[in-house]
Amino acid sequence: DVMKLRDFIDSLGYEHVEIISKIENANIIVISKQDMQLNLINYKGDTLFCAPIAVGKAYGNKQKQGDMRTPEGVFRVVDIQNASKWTHDFHEGEIEGAYGKYFIRLKVPGHKGIGIHGTHAPESIGSRATEGCIRLNNDDLERLVTLIYPPLTVVITPSVMDESLNLKK
Numbered sequence: 001d002v003m004k005l006r007d008f009i010d011s012l013g014y015e016h017v018e019i020i021s022k023i024e025n026a027n028i029i030v031i032s033k034q035d036m037q038l039n040l041i042n043y044k045g046d047t048l049f050c051a052p053i054a055v056g057k058a059y060g061n062k063q064k065q066g067d068m069r070t071p072e073g074v075f076r077v078v079d080i081q082n083a084s085k086w087t088h089d090f091h092e093g094e095i096e097g098a099y100g101k102y103f104i105r106l107k108v109p110g111h112k113g114i115g116i117h118g119t120h121a122p123e124s125i126g127s128r129a130t131e132g133c134i135r136l137n138n139d140d141l142e143r144l145v146t147l148i149y150p151p152l153t154v155v156i157t158p159s160v161m162d163e164s165l166n167l168k169k
Contacts, residue, residue: 034159051140060165077152100138
């Protein structure tokens with residue numbers, strides 16, 4: 001996937017890479033639904049941070065609220081919120097600490113409430129377990145928020161299974 005990213009960066013053309021290289025902290029988050037991994041990468045393609053994740057329970061690109069799918073495409077971090085007091089009801093009552101300490105809110109056109117956050121269920125990391133968000137171990141989340149700030153670009157790539165469902169539509 002790092003090679004794919006390098007190809008993507010190369011496809012931007014020299015002018016874009018030159019502009020990006022002059023921006024302090026010109027980093028990008030790449031989330032792979034295939035590898036169940038989040039990588040923070042600089043404009044040279046070097047991995048600055050890497051962590052396992054959980055993504056939406058359902059395969060395919062997000063269509064509507066409640067479809068349990070993680071969106072695919074290019075998005076932006078719009079806010080990093082303190083979520084330490086937030087609760088969530090996973091159909092078994094309100095759970096404190098459901099999001100970890102932070103909620104990294106993504107701007108996903110047509111959808112609200114999509115982000116990168118921690119978890120109350122570390123055993124879910126590495127699986128398809130979320131309602132559409134990207135879930136990290138809490139320690140990984142806390143490290144990540146020290147390395148990023150809005151308006152960071154986030155690229156979410158589909159898995160082979162996601163692609164096969166996307167093609168059927």
